[in-house]
Amino acid sequence: MSTRQDIHAAVQARYARLAEQTMDVIPLQQAESCCGDDTNACCGGYLVDLSEVPDEVAAFSLGCGDPISIAELQPGEIVVDLGSGGGLDAFLAAKRVGDKGLVVGIDMTPQMIERATRSRDKQGITNVDFKLGNIEAIPLPNNVADVIISNCVINLAPDKKAVFAEAFRVLKSGGRFAVADIVTRGELTDAERANMDAWSECMTGAIDVDVYLNQLREVGFVDAQVTHVAEYPMTGGFSAQILSARITARKP
Ligand SMILES: C[S@@+](CC[C@H](N)C(=O)[O-])C[C@H]1O[C@@H](n2cnc3c(N)ncnc32)[C@H](O)[C@@H]1O
Secondary structure, X not given: OOOHHHHHHHHHHHHHHHXXXXXXXXOHHHHOOOOOOOHHHHHOOOOOOHHHOOHHHHHOOOOOOOHHHHXXXXXXXXXXXXXXXXXXXXXXXXXXXXXXXXXXXXXXXXXXXXXXXXXXXHHXXXXXXXXXXXXXXXXXXXXXXXXXEEEOOHHHOOOHHHHHHHHHHHEEEEEEEEEEEEEEEOOOOHHHHXXXXXXXXOOXXXXXXXXXXXXXXXXXXXXXXXXXXXEOOOOOOOOOEEEEEEEEEEOO
């Protein structure tokens, strides 16, 4: 059985390698999106217009959905992006919250934080901060965020309930949880879960959707629900169905 450390090491190794890919425009198919070869088809894609950001930022999407549309961000809000990767969602969020708002991206892979920070500075964006850290222990104080967003990351964490508890802790009262993530219908086997390549490609770390929603409720969230699901491509060989989902919840 894989330990927490094994999982973190496998995930970090994959995303460090991807972060070091060229900053030139990479077509989505080659960028090794979390969603494999067909990001838009599997996850509903982005409903927002990606021409808002430079091509090389839009092309470096490793997600499985569109947390920006789910979150319905308002000017002045404070947003925390769990597993911010190259910064695409953080930059889109920054446009929506404006100068009076702030976006904080958290990622445990130093190469991702470096890439996102370079990209932010190149674009001259001043309302985004990137912090190195594990989303199972978010490096932020209590009750600071209006919204938690995340795109295809929580499935990668070995302790999802810790992530939910941390998201609850940093949200203000009334704050929103609005994420795109991978979930299953049914349970994967221990042997499938031990496959660290498939885990770091956002497949075998995923948990059953009802377990996911119950864990959100157990840490205190209300109105936890799945608002959309789609089949995740090329995952037919597993013992559980693997799906991309849009999930929302609220801190009372
Ligand atoms: C599939 S990529 C998604 C990146 C970004 N959200 C996007 O949509 O392009 C997963 C990202 O989450 C980060 N990550 C995975 N597990 C993490 C954890 N436990 N804590 C912090 N970051 C994590 C990885 O380093 C990687 O940058």
